[in-house]
Amino acid sequence: MKKTVLLGIIVVVALATAGVTALLVNIFERKSEARNPYVRLTEVTEDTTDPAKWGVNWPKQYGSYLLTAQITSTRFGGHGGSEALPEQKIARDPWLKRMFLGYAFSIDYRDRRGHAYMLADQEITKRLTKPQTGSCLHCHAAVMPLYRELGNGDAAKGLAATYKYSYQDLSKKLHDSGHAHPVTCADCHDPKTMQLRVTRPGFTQGIQALAASDAPVPHLPSVQRWREGGKKTPYDPNAEASRTEMRSFVCGQCHVEYYCSSQMPLTFPWGKGLRAGDIEKFWDATKFADGSRFLD
């Protein structure tokens, strides 16, 4: 009896030792996995405007981008209901239509949809039945390769050329170039390092004008530091801004008040400050190329 008990204990301890060894090997495997956090399966460059290509390397981030195509709404609006397109605000609130008479918003003004739709929705809006400028693509499309092409490598020059194109003509150029995508990864992320950076010339020109002015910017410490540094070269947000500021700047490339029509290039009116009164002063001091008074 004592012998069989002893044999039993030997078997149990042997099994326990085998189990602990299996655990040790498992831990060893996990530590080896940790040495290669992700494999960069595909190269992405400044001209990779298709988010699906970035999604090969970064599937979680691409997945969250795809979520912007989900139908969502709040009590303040959004894409509720079962229709393919969101509801017309001007149908729901006819006073809006009356208020916008003479302005294209009175033709078509729908509730918003997610970022994934920003180019498609711009292309089908009935506002295009009135003449619209190619400047509008600045914030609705992955337009940087097109700007570089139009400006011979200089995106700012490319932007400056687009106000003369009609929306339809520039949109055709965009589609022909193979970059007909909404604003996606490359517009805010450096393709080599994933660092946040701003790309839109409209933003860069606006923030440079703001930095060069005397308007107080207590919420932008890097602009204050640049001002104190003697202002030798124009303020470069990609070089100067802190990461916290950059998290606002990348959104501020498009979520802005702006002039976007056919008389002059796209302009963010920040040259005298960021308050409504400052913006009024900025426009009051602006003249069109023919010397006539600015109006939108």
Add this chain to the structure above:
Amino acid sequence: MEERKSSTAPWILAVLVGLLAGIGGFTFLYAEGLSYMSDDPKVCVNCHIMTPQYDSWQKASHHNVATCVDCHLPHGFVRKYLAKGENGFHHSAAFTLQNFHEPIMMTPKNAAILQETCVDCHSALVHE
């Protein structure tokens, strides 16, 4: 003869128990078992699946005022170590067996703990 047979079995048992203790001790050290008693954020990233969370904490707004345990474990002493033990067991089992849902989703119990710690630090602003 019967006596000789039964006198080798205890030796085999002794060797096996020694092996178990040795491999077990080594595994504990290799897996850095003692580190889990501390509050160092680097401990949480022993499991490489936490690397993205650790990286984003490095750049986050709360980086200078909170570490992992400050938000994800209760602030009271006993409750903290109880939660550590419970979560630690679940995390170890899941990471070994790789049988969890991805992306990782927080359990309701841990979400309740997190809400409590948010309110604890921001209580001056959000007291009921």
